[in-house]
Amino acid sequence: MEEKDLIVSAKLGDQLAFAMLFKNNYPFLVKYLIKITMNPDAAEELAQETMAKCVEKIGLFNGKSKFSSWLISIATNLYIDQKRKSKRERNWKAQEEVFRRMKWHLESRNEEWNDALSALGKLKDEIRIPIVLKHYYGYSYEEIGKMMNISSGTVKSRVHNGIMSVREELKLHGEQESAAAGTRSSR
Amino acid sequence: MVNRKVLQLEHDHQDEHFLAAVKEIEDGLEMLDENVPVYTPDLQFFENIVAEQKQAMKRNLIRELAIFTVAALLIVTSVLFMLYQVPAVFFILQGIVTVFIMAYSTVSFVKQVNGT
Numbered sequence: 001m002e003e004k005d006l007i008v009s010a011k012l013g014d015q016l017a018f019a020m021l022f023k024n025n026y027p028f029l030v031k032y033l034i035k036i037t038m039n040p041d042a043a044e045e046l047a048q049e050t051m052a053k054c055v056e057k058i059g060l061f062n063g064k065s066k067f068s069s070w071l072i073s074i075a076t077n078l079y080i081d082q083k084r085k086s087k088r089e090r091n092w093k094a095q096e097e098v099f100r101r102m103k104w105h106l107e108s109r110n111e112e113w114n115d116a117l118s119a120l121g122k123l124k125d126e127i128r129i130p131i132v133l134k135h136y137y138g139y140s141y142e143e144i145g146k147m148m149n150i151s152s153g154t155v156k157s158r159v160h161n162g163i164m165s166v167r168e169e170l171k172l173h174g175e176q177e178s179a180a181a182g183t184r185s186s187r
Numbered sequence: 188m189v190n191r192k193v194l195q196l197e198h199d200h201q202d203e204h205f206l207a208a209v210k211e212i213e214d215g216l217e218m219l220d221e222n223v224p225v226y227t228p229d230l231q232f233f234e235n236i237v238a239e240q241k242q243a244m245k246r247n248l249i250r251e252l253a254i255f256t257v258a259a260l261l262i263v264t265s266v267l268f269m270l271y272q273v274p275a276v277f278f279i280l281q282g283i284v285t286v287f288i289m290a291y292s293t294v295s296f297v298k299q300v301n302g303t
Contacts, residue, residue: 015241019233026233030225035216040223048236055240102223109222114215116208135209136216167208 003067011058018058022051025068032072035132036079038121039098046082050075069139073147076129080148083125119169127162130155135163 003024009017029050033043053074061070099121103113120128129148133139134155141152141159148155269277 015234015237016230018237019230022233022236023227023230026227027225031220031223034223034225035219040225051233051236052240052243055237056244102219106218106222114211114218116211117215117219120212120215131212132216135213163205163208163212166212167204170208170211171204 004063007058007061007063007067011061018055021067022054025071028068029071029075032132032137033075033079035136036076036125036129037098038102038117046075046079050078053078065143069143069147072133072137076133076147077149080125080129115170116166119166122169123162123165127158127165130159131162131166134159 003021006017006021010021026047030040030043030047033046033050034040037043037046050071054071057074061067099118102117106113120131123131126148130144133144133147134141139147141155144155145152266277269280
């Protein structure tokens with residue numbers, strides 16, 4: 001059964017069609033959420049909430065975009081709303097803990113931690129999310145604007161400023177390393 | 188002309204750094220994608236989510252309908268009670284509500300006109 005047929009059946013209330021749609025898109029959704037939350041547990045939890053919301057809103061899906069794009073737009077708004085409600089604007093300690101775990105996880109798989117990820121994680125959600133959507137998933141500024149309910153101009157400036165911050169952070173890190181190396185060699 | 192060339196070179200250099208940052212971000216995200224395993228549950232799990240959500244929506248609808256019905260019955264009962272038992276209060280209330288709606292509409296309209 002093709003995705004379009006599954007969507008039609010789901011709109012008519014077919015539970016199995018819904019389940020198949022979710023199963024097919026689950027890895028994509030969770031991987032996207034891992035990138036914006038940097039936390040696999042939170043990503044899985046959020047994915048389940050997104051699917052529940054999707055059941056409620058399926059009548060509003062017009063089929064113009066792909067189902068996966070619609071899912072991540074719901075997930076993005078859900079995540080931003082939850083962050084706003086919890087009022088934990090920048091809980092650095094918790095964020096640090098999340099990064100530490102992620103870093104440990106990657107290093108245990110013999111993968112080197114990428115400093116750009118740390119820099120990306122320090123950005124506000126409103127800036128990090130458009131960067132991920134633009135430069136990893138390849139959505140246009142207009143599409144991201146529609147997903148996040150902001151203008152495409154705002155998306156463009158957020159992406160640009162965000163990348164400039166990451167660039168600065170990477171450069172700073174490089175300077176610190178070379179300074180440290182200089183200190184070591186002078187000893 | 189020379190200045191323009193210098194500016195162009197600086198701009199190219201800036202672009203290079205910018206693109207390098209983008210590349211670093213892309214590489215980092217790709218590494219996350221490849222190295223954080225995602226376990227997809229079986230179809231039954233997703234069916235349960237759908238069934239539970241539909242149940243919750245049904246419960247919500249019933250609750251909201253009940254609240255609406257009770258509120259509507261209370262309003263109709265009090266209006267009918269006033270009309271038959273204390274008609275004077277009923278007509279005074281009717282007058283107050285009419286005046287309030289007219290005043291509110293006028294103020295909103297004036298604000299809208301002045302605002303544009």
